Amino acid sequence: MDIASLVGFLMGIGIIVAAIATGGDVMLFVNVPSLLIVIGGTFGVSLMRIPLSDFLRSFGILGKTFLNKKEDPLVLIEDAVRLADVARKNGLLALEGEEISNPFMKKGITLCVDGHDPAFVKQMLQQEINQMVSRNEIGQDMWKGVGDLAPAMGMIGTLVGLVQMLANMSDPASIGPAMAVALLTTLYGAMVANCFALPMVDKLAYVLNYEKANKELILDTITGIQEGMNPKVLEALLNSYISEKKRVAADED
Secondary structure (H helix, E strand, O other): OOHHHHHHHHHHHHHHHHHHHHOOOHHHHOOHHHHHHHHHHHHHHHHHHOOHHHHHHHHHHHOHHHHOOOOOHHHHHHHHHHHHHHHHHHOHHHHHHOOOOOHHHHHHHHHHHOOOOHHHHHHHHHHHHHHHHHHHHHHHHHHHHHHHHHHHHHHHHHHHHHHHHHHOOOOHHHHHHHHHHHHHHHHHHHHHHHHHHHHHHHHHHHHHHHHHHHHHHHHHHHHHHHOOOOHHHHHHHHHHHOOHHHHHHHHHO
16 A cells, blocks of 8 residues: 555545644535535546546556555565576576566566567557556546546536525525535645645656656566577666666665
8 A cells, every 4th residue: 555645545534634623513514515526527527528438447557556566676586687697598488487576577577478470569568558558547637637627616616605695695594505605615726736735646657657667677677588698788778767776776786
């Protein structure tokens, strides 16, 4: 689990709730019509923007902000060097019995062992990377749309509340509820956008870049192994995927 995402989300919401609680009754800030306008309206309009399948898939992609499993590239490099050493000494067929934990690397090694042409293997793996990027970018676009639409729905709710208030100025009892709708929809829209949707888009972009870099590292690994690259040379090539600080720490270990 990504603790930073969970702690950040809870902290952002918690500070707002705490600020509300210090000023009075929290329930004053709960308004069902306002929630329906912002939440229902935002997701309803979002559904108009993309196909239903992509809309539903975007919720699964959102889970990566909390449940993403970051695989250390140093571990991938260690596996790459080990596999390259085996292949260089005993041939590609010797890799068939090697233990490989990463599914993408295992798929690439399997293609190598099966004797496929290096160009074909590279094309297959690159296509999988491209498809992963495409799926994640659709999810990011969906949630970026939510971040853009929620404040707009909040403004629509504000206008609805103001119209109701102005239409019933003769009835003092109706002014309060109408003003609550007017103000709270703006608040809800701003919170949905700035405390949830837009930060999640940024985290999804980070997770995507991390996963893409790891898969490209593995793609270079498979290419190097098929070319019979020296394990030390391959390690030097793959070290370009990690920071200088991590390289120094790895060398010290």
